[in-house]
Amino acid sequence: xxxxxxxxxxxxxxxxxxxxxxxxxxxxxxxxxxxxxxxxxxxxxxxxxxxxxxxxxxxxxxxxxxxxxxxxxxxxxxxxxxxxxxxxxxxxxxxxxxxxxxxxxxxxxxxxxxxxxxxxxxxxxxxxxxxxxxxxxxxxxxxxxxxxxxxxxxxxxxxxxxxxxxxxxxxxxxxxxxxxxxxxxxxxxxxxxxxxxxxxxxxxxxxxxxxxxxxxxxxxxxxxxxxxxxxxxxxxxxxxxxxxxxxxxxxxxxxxxxxxxxxxxxxxxxxxxxxxxxxxxxxx
Numbered sequence: 048x049x050x051x052x053x054x055x056x057x058x059x060x061x062x063x064x065x066x067x068x069x070x071x072x073x074x075x076x077x078x079x080x081x082x083x084x085x086x087x088x089x090x091x092x093x094x095x096x097x098x099x100x101x102x103x104x105x106x107x108x109x110x111x112x113x114x115x116x117x118x119x120x121x122x123x124x125x126x127x128x129x130x131x132x133x134x135x136x137x138x139x140x141x142x143x144x145x146x147x148x149x150x151x152x153x154x155x156x157x158x159x160x161x162x163x164x165x166x167x168x169x170x171x172x173x174x175x176x177x178x179x180x181x182x183x184x185x186x187x188x189x190x191x192x193x194x195x196x197x198x199x200x201x202x203x204x205x206x207x208x209x210x211x212x213x214x215x216x217x218x219x220x221x222x223x224x225x226x227x228x229x230x231x232x233x234x235x236x237x238x239x240x241x242x243x244x245x246x247x248x249x250x251x252x253x254x255x256x257x258x259x260x261x262x263x264x265x266x267x268x269x270x271x272x273x274x275x276x277x278x279x280x281x282x283x284x285x286x287x288x289x290x291x292x293x294x295x296x297x298x299x300x301x302x303x304x305x306x307x308x309x310x311x312x313x314x315x316x317x318x319x320x321x322x323x324x325x326x327x328x329x330x331x
Contacts, residue, residue, distance in 0.1 A: 048122050048230075048270050048281065049299070051098055051249040086262035090151040092193045093211035093255065094144035099123035100212040101144060102255040103157070103177075103184065104264060105192040106308045106315075111182040113315035115192060117144050117159065117175040118304070119253030120269050121167040128167060131232040134329040135165040136317065140175060146188065151214035154188050164310075164317045167233045168327045170302040171269040173253075174317060193255055196263035197308045200239065205259045208241075208268050208301070212250040218259075219244035228300055230270060230283035239266045239301040240285075247271060247299045256301045264304055271299030 094101045094117055101119035109116075121135075122128045125142055129135060140162045146155040158178050165173035181192050200206075200221055208217040219242045228238040239256065241247075247254070247268055256266035275296035276282030283300065285293040310324035311317055319328050 048120070049247050049249055049252040049268060050120075050122060086257075086259055088207040088209060088216060088257050088259055088262070089149035090147040090209060090211065090214060090216075091149040091190050093147050093209050094157065095147065095153070095211040096123060096142070096144060096253065097125075098212075098250070099252040100210045100250065100254040100268070102209070102211070102264065103146070103181075103190070103192040104195050104255070105181060106195050106311050107197055108308075108311070109181065109192075109315050111185075112180050114160070115157075115177045115179060115181045115184055116163065116315060117157065117177060118255070118264075118267060118307075119173045119175075120267060121165045121171045121173050122269070123253050124162065124165055124173055129165060130167075131234075132168055132330060133166065134168065134327050135162055136319075136329055138162040142175060144175075145211070146184070146190065147211050147214070148188070148190060154190070155184075157184075164326065166327050169234070169236045170306075170326070171233070171235060172267055172302060172304070172307070174307070176315070193257070194263050195304050195308050196258065196261060196265050197305055199305055200258060200265040200303065204265070206241075206245070206265070207257045207259055208245050208247055208251065208254050209257060210247070210251040210254045210268075213248070215251075217245040217247055217251075222298075225285040225300065226288055227286040228270075228283050229278045229286055231278075231280040235302055237303055239303060240295070241299050241301070243297065245299055246297070266301035266303050268299070268301045272296050
């Protein structure tokens with residue numbers, strides 16, 4: 048996991064490399080094949096958690112008066128990492144998030160009322176509902192939420208991984224997709240694989256992955272293979288349709304987010320019963 052050492056997770060979750068906060072990165076040498084234009088990607092709308100990164104996000108159908116949502120990783124929950132098969136829904140939370148402007152300056156502290164949804168099964172995501180609306184955030188701080196794309200991303204797409212924790216932006220391309228990505232007890236489906244330039248580190252967990260052509264979020268950053276280990280914690284492996292295992296040391300990954308848009312209904316509420324929603328449901 049791309050998460051720093053914290054509390055009881057120290058023995059399990061190790062930082063991936065090390066880099067100073069605010070360190071600059073370089074853009075990929077060649078533009079993505081599918082890129083027609085480039086949106087200016089900055090820190091506006093991203094947040095810093097106590098131990099991870101995240102962003103204020105909306106779906107294409109979100110209303111300005113809806114309570115805003117913050118997206119991060121399931122493994123970034125304040126209560127610890129959910130077990131394999133575990134799904135968290137509508138759990139009270141008063142977690143706080145430091146909202147950043149375009150330059151990466153902290154302009155406000157946002158507060159959650161609940162964890163709307165979180166899991167590390169099939170994907171690695173958490174969605175927090177805030178006590179403030181999108182309209183209130185924009186009116187008070189001039190910051191718009193990042194929009195989740197409703198479409199599956201494409202190989203070769205130019206992307207930016209924007210870390211609110213480190214105030215650092217990584218630029219690279221989508222190298223491809225892992226049919227299954229296995230790490231320890233967890234397995235994720237159709238994971239995004241970065242080209243090597245996105246050498247994300249501890250604290251970047253939960254960072255939005257932004258398509259630089261559309262400006263929309265297509266994934267949430269979550270892990271990378273540190274040491275070349277096979278399918279162990281901090282060393283995820285790829286597993287294809289035939290069960291073949293591939294290890295890519297030094298390569299990092301994210302979980303796609305287009306499926307989330309099919310699971311959020313009226314009032315920005317997570318509704319796992321909506322048509323087309325394939326997020327894992329709580330076990331009965």
